[in-house]
Amino acid sequence: MTAQQNINITVNGHYEPAVITLKKAIPAQLTFTRTSTQGCLEHVHSKSLDFAMDLPLDQPQTVTIPTDQTGEFQFRCGMDMVHGKVVIEG
Numbered sequence: 001m002t003a004q005q006n007i008n009i010t011v012n013g014h015y016e017p018a019v020i021t022l023k024k025a026i027p028a029q030l031t032f033t034r035t036s037t038q039g040c041l042e043h044v045h046s047k048s049l050d051f052a053m054d055l056p057l058d059q060p061q062t063v064t065i066p067t068d069q070t071g072e073f074q075f076r077c078g079m080d081m082v083h084g085k086v087v088i089e090g
């Protein structure tokens with residue numbers, strides 16, 4: 001039984017990994033670390049996961065996301081050009 005789901009995402013012109021699969025009802029955190037000035041990825045946001053934050057270079061930023069619903073939830077860069085998604089499975 002996993003008590004917590006902690007996912008590290010590297011932001012390096014894109015999101016890696018770009019697809020993150022999580023289990024429903026287990027608390028989850030995403031930690032974004034931007035390691036490149038490439039692109040317009042200094043901001044990340046998600047309407048469906050209800051977060052928005054800046055990503056200072058080489059400073060990991062962590063957000064807690066809801067896991068109460070199954071489905072696919074997109075997150076995007078500041079200009080909505082680069083996408084990633086969280087898939088929550090039951």
Ligand SMILES: [Cu+2]
Binds near residue numbers: 081
């Ligand atoms: Cu962008």
